[in-house]
Amino acid sequence: MLITTRLGRTVEVNEDYTVDQKWDHFTQEEHDRWDRLYARQCNLLPGRACDEFMEGLKLLKLSDSGIPNFEELSERLKAATGWTVVAVPDLVPDEVFFDHLANRRFPAGNFIRSEAQLDYLQEPDVFHDVFGHVPLLANPVFADYMEAYGKGGQRAMGRGVLKNLARLYWYTVEFGLINTPKGMRIYGAGILSSKAESIFCLEDASPNRIHFDLMRLMQTDYRIDDFQQTYWVIDSFQELLEATYQDFGPLYDALEASNTVYSPAAVLESDKVHNKGTQAYANAGGRLAKAS
Ligand code: HBI
Ligand code: FE
Numbered sequence: 001m002l003i004t005t006r007l008g009r010t011v012e013v014n015e016d017y018t019v020d021q022k023w024d025h026f027t028q029e030e031h032d033r034w035d036r037l038y039a040r041q042c043n044l045l046p047g048r049a050c051d052e053f054m055e056g057l058k059l060l061k062l063s064d065s066g067i068p069n070f071e072e073l074s075e076r077l078k079a080a081t082g083w084t085v086v087a088v089p090d091l092v093p094d095e096v097f098f099d100h101l102a103n104r105r106f107p108a109g110n111f112i113r114s115e116a117q118l119d120y121l122q123e124p125d126v127f128h129d130v131f132g133h134v135p136l137l138a139n140p141v142f143a144d145y146m147e148a149y150g151k152g153g154q155r156a157m158g159r160g161v162l163k164n165l166a167r168l169y170w171y172t173v174e175f176g177l178i179n180t181p182k183g184m185r186i187y188g189a190g191i192l193s194s195k196a197e198s199i200f201c202l203e204d205a206s207p208n209r210i211h212f213d214l215m216r217l218m219q220t221d222y223r224i225d226d227f228q229q230t231y232w233v234i235d236s237f238q239e240l241l242e243a244t245y246q247d248f249g250p251l252y253d254a255l256e257a258s259n260t261v262y263s264p265a266a267v268l269e270s271d272k273v274h275n276k277g278t279q280a281y282a283n284a285g286g287r288l289a290k291a292s
Helices: 028-044 051-059 070-081 094-102 126-138 140-159 162-174 195-203 214-218 237-244 249-258 286-291
Strands: 002-004 010-012 084-088 105-109 177-180 183-186 208-211 230-234 273-275
Touching (some): 028 195, 051 126, 070 084, 070 126, 070 140, 094 140, 105 126, 140 237, 162 230, 183 195, 214 249, 230 237
Parallel strands (some): 084 105, 177 230
Antiparallel strands (some): 002 010, 177 183, 208 273
Protein backbone atom coordinates (compact mmCIF):
# COMPACT_ATOMS: atom_id res chain seq x y z
CA MET A 1 0.00 0.00 0.00
CA LEU A 2 0.99 3.66 -0.41
CA ILE A 3 1.52 5.87 2.64
CA THR A 4 2.67 9.45 3.15
CA THR A 5 5.39 9.86 5.79
CA ARG A 6 5.38 12.72 8.25
CA LEU A 7 8.18 14.28 6.25
CA GLY A 8 5.84 14.33 3.24
CA ARG A 9 7.30 11.50 1.16
CA THR A 10 5.01 8.98 -0.53
CA VAL A 11 6.27 5.42 -0.03
CA GLU A 12 5.07 1.94 -1.00
CA VAL A 13 5.10 -0.26 2.13
CA ASN A 14 4.09 -3.83 2.98
CA GLU A 15 0.96 -4.62 5.06
CA ASP A 16 3.08 -4.39 8.23
CA TYR A 17 4.59 -1.03 7.14
CA THR A 18 7.99 -2.58 6.44
CA VAL A 19 10.06 -1.80 3.36
CA ASP A 20 13.10 -3.37 1.79
CA GLN A 21 16.14 -1.69 3.35
CA LYS A 22 17.79 -1.29 -0.08
CA TRP A 23 21.15 -0.91 1.63
CA ASP A 24 22.87 -0.06 -1.69
CA HIS A 25 20.81 3.12 -1.91
CA PHE A 26 22.60 4.86 0.94
CA THR A 27 25.19 7.34 -0.33
CA GLN A 28 28.81 7.49 0.80
CA GLU A 29 27.96 10.73 2.56
CA GLU A 30 25.23 8.98 4.54
CA HIS A 31 27.49 6.10 5.55
CA ASP A 32 30.10 8.65 6.57
CA ARG A 33 27.54 10.43 8.76
CA TRP A 34 26.82 7.15 10.55
CA ASP A 35 30.56 6.68 11.08
CA ARG A 36 30.98 10.09 12.67
CA LEU A 37 27.93 9.61 14.91
CA TYR A 38 29.19 6.16 15.86
CA ALA A 39 32.69 7.40 16.70
CA ARG A 40 31.33 10.29 18.72
CA GLN A 41 29.11 8.08 20.91
CA CYS A 42 31.80 5.42 21.31
CA ASN A 43 34.12 8.06 22.69
CA LEU A 44 31.54 9.12 25.20
CA LEU A 45 29.86 5.91 26.32
CA PRO A 46 32.50 3.79 28.09
CA GLY A 47 31.85 4.48 31.78
CA ARG A 48 28.44 5.98 30.98
CA ALA A 49 26.51 3.23 29.14
CA CYS A 50 25.68 0.03 31.00
CA ASP A 51 27.86 -3.04 30.37
CA GLU A 52 24.99 -4.89 28.68
CA PHE A 53 24.82 -2.19 26.00
CA MET A 54 28.58 -2.19 25.39
CA GLU A 55 28.52 -6.00 25.16
CA GLY A 56 25.66 -5.83 22.63
CA LEU A 57 27.57 -3.38 20.43
CA LYS A 58 30.47 -5.81 20.34
CA LEU A 59 28.47 -8.99 19.87
CA LEU A 60 26.47 -7.47 16.99
CA LYS A 61 29.63 -6.00 15.46
CA LEU A 62 28.17 -2.53 15.11
CA SER A 63 30.99 -0.34 13.86
CA ASP A 64 32.21 2.78 12.14
CA SER A 65 32.09 1.17 8.72
CA GLY A 66 28.80 2.50 7.49
CA ILE A 67 25.09 2.08 8.13
CA PRO A 68 24.55 -1.58 9.05
CA ASN A 69 23.01 -3.96 6.56
CA PHE A 70 19.86 -5.15 8.38
CA GLU A 71 20.01 -8.66 6.95
CA GLU A 72 23.50 -9.28 8.31
CA LEU A 73 22.68 -7.53 11.59
CA SER A 74 19.50 -9.58 12.00
CA GLU A 75 21.42 -12.80 11.53
CA ARG A 76 23.70 -12.00 14.45
CA LEU A 77 20.86 -10.68 16.61
CA LYS A 78 18.64 -13.66 15.85
CA ALA A 79 21.39 -16.03 16.98
CA ALA A 80 21.57 -14.18 20.31
CA THR A 81 17.91 -13.68 21.26
CA GLY A 82 15.65 -14.44 18.30
CA TRP A 83 15.06 -10.75 17.48
CA THR A 84 15.37 -9.28 13.97
CA VAL A 85 15.58 -5.72 12.66
CA VAL A 86 13.13 -4.64 9.93
CA ALA A 87 13.16 -1.38 7.94
CA VAL A 88 10.28 1.10 8.15
CA PRO A 89 10.04 4.53 6.48
CA ASP A 90 8.72 6.42 9.51
CA LEU A 91 6.89 5.99 12.81
CA VAL A 92 4.40 3.17 12.31
CA PRO A 93 0.87 3.10 13.80
CA ASP A 94 0.79 1.93 17.42
CA GLU A 95 -0.92 -1.40 16.76
CA VAL A 96 1.63 -2.20 14.03
CA PHE A 97 4.52 -1.23 16.31
CA PHE A 98 3.24 -3.49 19.09
CA ASP A 99 2.70 -6.39 16.70
CA HIS A 100 6.33 -6.14 15.57
CA LEU A 101 7.64 -6.07 19.14
CA ALA A 102 5.35 -8.90 20.26
CA ASN A 103 6.93 -10.99 17.49
CA ARG A 104 10.51 -9.95 18.25
CA ARG A 105 10.93 -7.67 15.25
CA PHE A 106 12.36 -4.22 15.86
CA PRO A 107 11.22 -1.61 13.32
CA ALA A 108 14.10 0.73 12.45
CA GLY A 109 13.87 3.97 10.47
CA ASN A 110 15.28 3.53 6.98
CA PHE A 111 16.86 6.98 6.72
CA ILE A 112 19.63 8.88 8.43
CA ARG A 113 19.35 12.38 9.92
CA SER A 114 20.61 15.33 7.90
CA GLU A 115 23.86 17.12 8.65
CA ALA A 116 21.88 19.99 10.21
CA GLN A 117 20.17 17.52 12.59
CA LEU A 118 23.35 15.79 13.73
CA ASP A 119 22.78 16.72 17.37
CA TYR A 120 19.03 16.71 17.61
CA LEU A 121 15.96 15.38 15.82
CA GLN A 122 12.57 14.11 16.96
CA GLU A 123 12.06 11.46 14.27
CA PRO A 124 13.61 8.05 14.97
CA ASP A 125 16.29 7.60 12.27
CA VAL A 126 18.55 4.61 11.68
CA PHE A 127 21.19 5.90 14.08
CA HIS A 128 18.75 6.26 16.96
CA ASP A 129 16.95 2.99 16.19
CA VAL A 130 19.94 0.77 15.46
CA PHE A 131 22.71 2.26 17.57
CA GLY A 132 20.38 3.24 20.43
CA HIS A 133 17.94 0.33 20.61
CA VAL A 134 19.40 -2.76 18.98
CA PRO A 135 22.45 -3.55 21.18
CA LEU A 136 20.29 -4.22 24.25
CA LEU A 137 18.06 -6.54 22.24
CA ALA A 138 21.03 -8.92 22.31
CA ASN A 139 20.56 -9.16 26.10
CA PRO A 140 18.16 -12.04 26.93
CA VAL A 141 16.38 -10.29 29.82
CA PHE A 142 15.94 -7.01 28.00
CA ALA A 143 14.86 -8.91 24.87
CA ASP A 144 12.06 -10.53 26.90
CA TYR A 145 11.06 -7.15 28.36
CA MET A 146 10.61 -5.65 24.89
CA GLU A 147 8.47 -8.56 23.74
CA ALA A 148 6.37 -8.27 26.92
CA TYR A 149 5.95 -4.56 26.22
CA GLY A 150 4.64 -5.29 22.72
CA LYS A 151 2.13 -7.77 24.09
CA GLY A 152 1.13 -5.35 26.85
CA GLY A 153 0.65 -2.62 24.24
CA GLN A 154 -1.90 -4.71 22.39
CA ARG A 155 -3.87 -5.19 25.61
CA ALA A 156 -3.53 -1.53 26.64
CA MET A 157 -4.99 -0.39 23.33
CA GLY A 158 -8.04 -2.55 23.97
CA ARG A 159 -8.54 -0.84 27.31
CA GLY A 160 -7.86 2.72 26.17
CA VAL A 161 -4.89 3.18 28.51
CA LEU A 162 -2.16 3.45 25.90
CA LYS A 163 -1.11 6.82 27.24
CA ASN A 164 -0.14 5.24 30.56
CA LEU A 165 1.76 2.38 28.96
CA ALA A 166 3.54 4.71 26.51
CA ARG A 167 5.00 6.49 29.54
CA LEU A 168 6.55 3.20 30.65
CA TYR A 169 8.28 2.84 27.26
CA TRP A 170 9.43 6.43 27.29
CA TYR A 171 10.89 6.41 30.79
CA THR A 172 12.55 2.98 30.47
CA VAL A 173 13.34 1.92 26.89
CA GLU A 174 14.03 5.49 25.75
CA PHE A 175 15.35 7.32 28.81
CA GLY A 176 16.13 4.78 31.52
CA LEU A 177 19.11 4.74 33.89
CA ILE A 178 20.42 1.68 35.76
CA ASN A 179 22.26 1.49 39.06
CA THR A 180 25.33 -0.76 38.93
CA PRO A 181 28.14 -1.58 41.37
CA LYS A 182 30.32 0.75 39.28
CA GLY A 183 27.83 3.63 39.47
CA MET A 184 24.82 4.92 37.59
CA ARG A 185 24.74 4.00 33.90
CA ILE A 186 22.57 4.66 30.84
CA TYR A 187 20.38 2.07 29.12
CA GLY A 188 17.74 4.28 27.40
CA ALA A 189 18.10 4.52 23.62
CA GLY A 190 17.03 8.16 23.43
CA ILE A 191 20.00 9.00 25.62
CA LEU A 192 22.51 6.57 24.09
CA SER A 193 22.03 8.08 20.62
CA SER A 194 22.44 11.67 21.88
CA LYS A 195 25.82 13.23 22.67
CA ALA A 196 24.52 16.02 24.89
CA GLU A 197 21.94 13.98 26.82
CA SER A 198 24.48 11.19 27.52
CA ILE A 199 26.38 13.74 29.62
CA PHE A 200 23.40 15.69 30.96
CA CYS A 201 21.45 12.71 32.32
CA LEU A 202 24.32 11.52 34.54
CA GLU A 203 26.34 14.63 35.33
CA ASP A 204 24.01 17.63 35.39
CA ALA A 205 22.46 18.77 38.69
CA SER A 206 19.26 19.81 36.96
CA PRO A 207 17.21 16.59 36.50
CA ASN A 208 15.67 14.38 39.18
CA ARG A 209 16.85 10.81 39.36
CA ILE A 210 14.15 8.71 41.02
CA HIS A 211 13.87 4.99 41.58
CA PHE A 212 11.67 3.09 39.12
CA ASP A 213 8.07 2.75 40.33
CA LEU A 214 5.66 1.39 37.74
CA MET A 215 2.46 3.09 38.93
CA ARG A 216 4.15 6.41 39.65
CA LEU A 217 5.80 6.47 36.25
CA MET A 218 2.62 5.58 34.35
CA GLN A 219 1.07 8.70 35.92
CA THR A 220 3.89 11.05 34.92
CA ASP A 221 3.91 13.25 31.79
CA TYR A 222 7.08 13.51 29.72
CA ARG A 223 8.57 15.94 27.29
CA ILE A 224 9.41 14.96 23.75
CA ASP A 225 11.24 18.16 22.76
CA ASP A 226 14.07 18.51 25.27
CA PHE A 227 16.17 16.74 27.92
CA GLN A 228 14.04 14.89 30.47
CA GLN A 229 13.35 16.60 33.80
CA THR A 230 13.23 13.24 35.59
CA TYR A 231 15.13 10.02 34.89
CA TRP A 232 13.90 6.76 36.43
CA VAL A 233 16.52 4.39 37.80
CA ILE A 234 16.31 0.58 37.90
CA ASP A 235 18.60 -1.79 39.80
CA SER A 236 18.51 -4.52 37.14
CA PHE A 237 16.76 -5.53 33.94
CA GLN A 238 15.20 -8.32 35.96
CA GLU A 239 13.45 -5.67 38.08
CA LEU A 240 11.98 -4.21 34.90
CA LEU A 241 10.91 -7.53 33.44
CA GLU A 242 9.27 -8.66 36.68
CA ALA A 243 7.30 -5.43 36.92
CA THR A 244 5.78 -6.16 33.51
CA TYR A 245 5.03 -9.82 34.24
CA GLN A 246 2.19 -8.91 36.62
CA ASP A 247 -1.42 -8.50 35.53
CA PHE A 248 -1.84 -4.86 34.47
CA GLY A 249 -5.66 -5.06 34.70
CA PRO A 250 -5.86 -4.04 38.39
CA LEU A 251 -3.18 -1.38 37.80
CA TYR A 252 -5.24 0.17 35.01
CA ASP A 253 -8.34 0.06 37.25
CA ALA A 254 -6.40 1.97 39.91
CA LEU A 255 -5.07 4.48 37.37
CA GLU A 256 -8.57 5.17 36.10
CA ALA A 257 -9.91 5.53 39.63
CA SER A 258 -7.20 7.97 40.73
CA ASN A 259 -7.08 9.90 37.45
CA THR A 260 -3.83 11.61 38.54
CA VAL A 261 -1.15 13.07 36.28
CA TYR A 262 2.14 14.29 37.72
CA SER A 263 4.23 16.91 35.94
CA PRO A 264 7.59 15.85 34.47
CA ALA A 265 9.54 17.52 37.29
CA ALA A 266 7.39 16.42 40.26
CA VAL A 267 9.04 14.88 43.33
CA LEU A 268 6.68 13.23 45.83
CA GLU A 269 7.10 12.43 49.50
CA SER A 270 6.75 8.74 48.62
CA ASP A 271 9.42 8.75 45.84
CA LYS A 272 12.68 6.93 46.41
CA VAL A 273 14.96 9.74 45.28
CA HIS A 274 18.53 9.14 44.10
CA ASN A 275 19.08 12.85 43.34
CA LYS A 276 16.60 15.67 43.62
CA GLY A 277 17.30 17.96 40.66
CA THR A 278 17.64 21.72 40.76
CA GLN A 279 15.67 21.98 37.45
CA ALA A 280 17.99 24.89 36.64
CA TYR A 281 18.26 23.81 32.98
CA ALA A 282 14.49 23.51 32.42
CA ASN A 283 13.70 26.65 34.41
CA ALA A 284 16.10 28.66 32.25
CA GLY A 285 14.13 27.64 29.15
CA GLY A 286 16.08 24.52 28.15
CA ARG A 287 17.15 23.83 24.59
CA LEU A 288 15.46 26.89 23.13
CA ALA A 289 17.18 29.22 25.59
CA LYS A 290 20.53 27.69 24.68
CA ALA A 291 19.92 28.03 20.94
CA SER A 292 19.09 31.74 21.09
N1 HBI B 1 7.05 3.42 15.28
N2 HBI B 1 8.91 3.06 13.98
C1 HBI B 1 8.38 3.33 15.17
N3 HBI B 1 9.19 3.50 16.26
C2 HBI B 1 8.67 3.78 17.48
O1 HBI B 1 9.44 3.92 18.45
C3 HBI B 1 7.28 3.89 17.62
C4 HBI B 1 6.49 3.69 16.48
N4 HBI B 1 5.15 3.79 16.58
C5 HBI B 1 4.49 4.07 17.83
C6 HBI B 1 5.41 4.28 18.96
N5 HBI B 1 6.69 4.18 18.83
C7 HBI B 1 4.89 4.68 20.31
O2 HBI B 1 3.78 5.51 20.14
C8 HBI B 1 4.53 3.50 21.24
O3 HBI B 1 5.60 3.27 22.15
C9 HBI B 1 3.34 3.76 22.10
FE1 FE C 1 13.38 5.06 20.16
